[in-house]
Amino acid sequence: MTDTLSEFFTEGEPIADTKAPKVPIDKMWTQRQFDAGLVQPTNRSKSSVIVVGTGLAGGAAAATLGEAGYHVKSFCYQDSPRRAHSIAAQGGINAAKNYKEDGDSTYRLFYDTEKGGDYRSRETNTYRLAEVSANIIDQCVAQGVPFAREYGGLLDNRSFGGVQVSRTFYARGQTGQQLLIGAYQALERQIAAGTVDEYTRHEMLELIIEDGRARGIVARDLVTGELETHVADAVVLASGGYGNVFYLSTNAMGSNVTASWRAHRKGAYMANPCYTQIHPTCIPVAGDYQSKLTLMSESLRNDGRIWVPKRAEHCDKDPREIAEEDRDYYLERKYPSFGNLVPRDIASRQAKVVCDEGRGVGPKVGDFRRGVYLDFASAIERLGEDAIRNKYGNLFDMYMRITGEDPYKVPMRIYPAVHYVMGGLWVDYDLQSSIPGLFVAGEANFSDHGANRLGASALMQGLADGYFVLPNTIRDYLSKGPYPQVDENSPAVAEVKAAVADRTEKLLSINGERTVDSFHKELGHIMWEYCGMERNEEGLLKAIDLIRSLREEFWRNVNVPGSADTLNQSLEKAGRVADFLELGELMCIDALHRSESCGCHFRSESQTEDGEALRDDEDFAYVAAWEFQPDEAGLPGKPVLHKEDLTFEAIELKQRSYK
Amino acid sequence: MNLTLKVWRQEGPATKGDLVTYEMTDVSPDMSFLEMLDVLNERLVTEGEDPIAFDSDCREGICGMCGLMISGEAHGPERTTTCQLHMRTFTDGEVITVEPWRASAFPIIKDLVVDRGSFDRIIESGGYISVNTGAAPDAHATPVPKQNADRAFMAAECIGCGACVAACPNASGMLFLGAKITHLGELPQGQAERSARVVSMVDQHDEEGFGGCTNIGECSHACPKGIPLDVISQLNADLRNAAGSNR
Ligand SMILES: Cc1cc2nc3c(=O)[nH]c(=O)nc-3n(C[C@H](O)[C@H](O)[C@H](O)COP(=O)(O)OP(=O)(O)OC[C@H]3O[C@@H](n4cnc5c(N)ncnc54)[C@H](O)[C@@H]3O)c2cc1C
Numbered sequence A: 001m002t003d004t005l006s007e008f009f010t011e012g013e014p015i016a017d018t019k020a021p022k023v024p025i026d027k028m029w030t031q032r033q034f035d036a037g038l039v040q041p042t043n044r045s046k047s048s049v050i051v052v053g054t055g056l057a058g059g060a061a062a063a064t065l066g067e068a069g070y071h072v073k074s075f076c077y078q079d080s081p082r083r084a085h086s087i088a089a090q091g092g093i094n095a096a097k098n099y100k101e102d103g104d105s106t107y108r109l110f111y112d113t114e115k116g117g118d119y120r121s122r123e124t125n126t127y128r129l130a131e132v133s134a135n136i137i138d139q140c141v142a143q144g145v146p147f148a149r150e151y152g153g154l155l156d157n158r159s160f161g162g163v164q165v166s167r168t169f170y171a172r173g174q175t176g177q178q179l180l181i182g183a184y185q186a187l188e189r190q191i192a193a194g195t196v197d198e199y200t201r202h203e204m205l206e207l208i209i210e211d212g213r214a215r216g217i218v219a220r221d222l223v224t225g226e227l228e229t230h231v232a233d234a235v236v237l238a239s240g241g242y243g244n245v246f247y248l249s250t251n252a253m254g255s256n257v258t259a260s261w262r263a264h265r266k267g268a269y270m271a272n273p274c275y276t277q278i279h280p281t282c283i284p285v286a287g288d289y290q291s292k293l294t295l296m297s298e299s300l301r302n303d304g305r306i307w308v309p310k311r312a313e314h315c316d317k318d319p320r321e322i323a324e325e326d327r328d329y330y331l332e333r334k335y336p337s338f339g340n341l342v343p344r345d346i347a348s349r350q351a352k353v354v355c356d357e358g359r360g361v362g363p364k365v366g367d368f369r370r371g372v373y374l375d376f377a378s379a380i381e382r383l384g385e386d387a388i389r390n391k392y393g394n395l396f397d398m399y400m401r402i403t404g405e406d407p408y409k410v411p412m413r414i415y416p417a418v419h420y421v422m423g424g425l426w427v428d429y430d431l432q433s434s435i436p437g438l439f440v441a442g443e444a445n446f447s448d449h450g451a452n453r454l455g456a457s458a459l460m461q462g463l464a465d466g467y468f469v470l471p472n473t474i475r476d477y478l479s480k481g482p483y484p485q486v487d488e489n490s491p492a493v494a495e496v497k498a499a500v501a502d503r504t505e506k507l508l509s510i511n512g513e514r515t516v517d518s519f520h521k522e523l524g525h526i527m528w529e530y531c532g533m534e535r536n537e538e539g540l541l542k543a544i545d546l547i548r549s550l551r552e553e554f555w556r557n558v559n560v561p562g563s564a565d566t567l568n569q570s571l572e573k574a575g576r577v578a579d580f581l582e583l584g585e586l587m588c589i590d591a592l593h594r595s596e597s598c599g600c601h602f603r604s605e606s607q608t609e610d611g612e613a614l615r616d617d618e619d620f621a622y623v624a625a626w627e628f629q630p631d632e633a634g635l636p637g638k639p640v641l642h643k644e645d646l647t648f649e650a651i652e653l654k655q656r657s658y659k
Numbered sequence B: 001m002n003l004t005l006k007v008w009r010q011e012g013p014a015t016k017g018d019l020v021t022y023e024m025t026d027v028s029p030d031m032s033f034l035e036m037l038d039v040l041n042e043r044l045v046t047e048g049e050d051p052i053a054f055d056s057d058c059r060e061g062i063c064g065m066c067g068l069m070i071s072g073e074a075h076g077p078e079r080t081t082t083c084q085l086h087m088r089t090f091t092d093g094e095v096i097t098v099e100p101w102r103a104s105a106f107p108i109i110k111d112l113v114v115d116r117g118s119f120d121r122i123i124e125s126g127g128y129i130s131v132n133t134g135a136a137p138d139a140h141a142t143p144v145p146k147q148n149a150d151r152a153f154m155a156a157e158c159i160g161c162g163a164c165v166a167a168c169p170n171a172s173g174m175l176f177l178g179a180k181i182t183h184l185g186e187l188p189q190g191q192a193e194r195s196a197r198v199v200s201m202v203d204q205h206d207e208e209g210f211g212g213c214t215n216i217g218e219c220s221h222a223c224p225k226g227i228p229l230d231v232i233s234q235l236n237a238d239l240r241n242a243a244g245s246n247r
């Protein structure tokens, strides 16, 4: 195996985070904020920051930096910052408020997050996330976010997969929307105040580096096609996750890796790219025209019971006619203490296992039925249909609209789908990447969730990064300035811009025979098949081969119609797919080298006798941070692996068990 | 099923547009309306034609990015977003016209894509609560009665799609505006700026070229989130109060 591996990458120097102060973990963040340099109020408007992305992370960061008085430029590819993908989050946001007095605390939230991530996240960052979580709720309530309330007027909570306390704040099934509207309104307020300039329908296509520091971006105005350079003292990427590499996912159509990948190509390390979260409760695929998968909030698992028929010959029967004793409530059977609330990776994999056994339900996709029941019959009997309607009404309506079936009468069908990525650009405690001046926040960075993200914690991370962490750490960076002016017309900047123009020109001139989408679909298929819910060496080697030849074909045979100087959606997609084709290979190499199973990364070679993920702390308790290495043609060569050892001082490394 | 589509094609803001006919065969009833357009676009690209430009992102009915006039109705015949409209709503052989939102405050960019930046500018003019990060009191310091919280939530569900404007014969943006006024006005946190907010938002609305509201009700009928007409009454009440209080 080691021989095979050396074909794909080389190993470089180890790396470490040097920014977390050497004090006990519960004093660390306070200490870091104190140590961070200050920028005098009258000097702030002279410092400038570019924020790419207007989701929870980027929107919150831009608004807060604007409030502080810095000059901010905010970018998104949609027509309004309010449409960033964070808006789609349904379930809720965690915070260690302990409003329910059920034993929650900062430490417990930290503990659950570490354990949920199978001890593959950095302890110091995760602790800070838990620590600032309570402030997030205060901030959002003050902005007017209409969280669910009890009759007494106080905030309501619910619980989510993988935990045993009620710490999730929610706004029916639209928590992400409500939180994002809060951040968006704060952002619009700063736009009105003149501290933030807004650039909608703008796509970042390249990072500008000068003297080893990130100093700006090249962006394309998606309406006029014009390439623009924007320079600043620091750049923040809050451009979201890259789950769309799988083509079918719960991500928005435009979600992409371009901003991160372009930075990676310029020297930012990409960490743990293979950690992909597969969400257990999505509406199953219906046909090959399908453009995306729709998530059903995991909160449904609080009341819905998951089952499949015990016998394969019952699989095409009306579920209501299958007798109780012929049903297999497999999660309740295998994991009696967590039951239907086991973490996502376990729920997802077990669904695959029963479907692989031939006990899946719904239409056949290939040789198998890919679906399991999520049944509310007993909850409806116990609580009444009205109570269920109150809790989950909009989710049920959505399901009905998409499938044409009534979940109040027939059990829902669900199947896992790609949902979130725990991998992303490597950052230190300050959320600074391996390029000075380039900060990364939200789903685009890697630090907080390890190999598996617990429910309701991505929203928490986005807002923690945006409202509370970045404004303090960027302050330190800016206080070390002033940084010399970057001349937008300097040869170095012009060169970057010309490179973008060339690439665009190249995409438009290939004039091949295949559409961009057909490449994207094929790549997605390869990724799902070989780098999806379960991976093994043989499959990954095959995938790397397939991706390389697909990439070669793309640059020879793609057909991108239209021109560069207008709104051209095919061109936008082509640029994104080109980057996905490079990322996909790195994901497979990362998955290949990590021959342990942990969290969502399940290597079939590494499992216990009863089929659970078998972690290998001896060899793999590290973050894999990859450095880009071009070959002579500038294409991806052999990446360099830098290991960051994970040290656990505040928490004891344990085998994860949900039995 | 088989369908005839008449789609508005317009190269740019300055060029003239018109309806172009496309025949669609083998449309699956389980497709969403946008997936049906994706299939058509794949065909157009393969045939060397320019695909139809239209906006969408989440395709889950929540981002508000999609929005088409389908046979004269905003988001089509059902009360939902275009991305959540499924082809099972249509019948075999139907002729469907597809046009962009029409309103002078939403200028056309290309084909079915319009510029809704005016909505952002309305929010910018006062659709927020002025609170800086970091100084918020504990969330439980101010209880909010459940009825108020629920009404605020109902109004906050607006996704900013613009269907209300497209459906309104006056191209008025009052439903969108009323939704924001009601959302923030139901909460204790929103009271301090209540009067100033409504005045500046209405001013901005008029400046952007949206029409006045004459109580026709098409907006609420077309709204995929079911924002009720009474948010406009709320808006008017707040506006009267603001005038009375001289801000
Ligand atoms: C369907 C769904 C449900 C979810 N439910 C939950 C939940 O209940 N609880 C929870 O905690 N998490 C949930 N998540 C996860 C969570 O929503 C996301 O991880 C989080 O919102 C990401 O926020 P972000 O700010 O990092 O990025 P995003 O919100 O994705 O924002 C990305 C931003 O970057 C911009 N951008 C991207 N690329 C470029 C570029 N090249 N140039 C310019 N701009 C660019 C986009 O325009 C956008 O503004 C859910 C996710 C999905 C998909």
Ligand code: SF4
Pocket: B157, B158, B159, B160, B161, B162, B163, B164, B165, B175, B176, B179, B219, B222, B223, B224, B225, B226, B227
């Ligand atoms: S009020 Fe309704 S129709 Fe108007 S923008 Fe909001 S959601 Fe769309």
Ligand code: FES
Pocket: B055, B056, B057, B058, B059, B060, B061, B062, B063, B064, B065, B066, B067, B081, B082, B083, B084
């Ligand atoms: S694409 Fe988001 S609402 Fe339709």
